[in-house]
Amino acid sequence: MITANPARSKYVWLVLPMFAVLAAVSGPRFAAADQPAAQPAPAATPFVIHMKNFAFVPDKASIPVGTTVVWKNDDNVAHTAAASGKDGFDSDNLDGGKSFSHTFKAAGTFHYVCAYHPDMRGTLTVGNASAAATATPEAPPSPSGY
Ligand SMILES: [Cu+2]
Numbered sequence: 001m002i003t004a005n006p007a008r009s010k011y012v013w014l015v016l017p018m019f020a021v022l023a024a025v026s027g028p029r030f031a032a033a034d035q036p037a038a039q040p041a042p043a044a045t046p047f048v049i050h051m052k053n054f055a056f057v058p059d060k061a062s063i064p065v066g067t068t069v070v071w072k073n074d075d076n077v078a079h080t081a082a083a084s085g086k087d088g089f090d091s092d093n094l095d096g097g098k099s100f101s102h103t104f105k106a107a108g109t110f111h112y113v114c115a116y117h118p119d120m121r122g123t124l125t126v127g128n129a130s131a132a133a134t135a136t137p138e139a140p141p142s143p144s145g146y
Contacts, residue, residue, distance in 0.1 A: 051079045056122035072099040083112035
């Protein structure tokens with residue numbers, strides 16, 4: 001396959017080493033186990049809040065910054081989860097079985113509510129433990145018997 005075209009043969013000598021490099025790079029990748037570090041592991045497992053019996057479960061939670069929260073509607077009626085203000089969020093309509101996720105990138109306290117059921121409320125405290133303690137100064141009464 002010797003060609004008389006000097007430009008083309010120069011191209012071939014450029015391309016052949018590239019194939020060799022590609023083969024060297026891709027060979028071990030194919031030999032390794034499935035998907036070696038193809039995608040980084042999620043930063044953290046999502047924190048799931050259920051919408052169940054017209055309530056958020058749990059209705060109060062503290063999570064670290066960077067956590068993804070998933071609201072999952074376990075009821076047969078539609079709900080929403082929305083917090084107004086800075087870094088707020090709004091799931092919009094969530095029919096039964098649907099879910100909504102939001103990643104909290106900044107610390108803060110979020111009081112959220114279902115647009116259809118105003119008594120359906122929840123509080124999320126995003127940040128470290130001391131921030132959570134500051135946000136809820138009143139300690140819950142200790143259970144009886146202690
Ligand atoms: Cu609701």
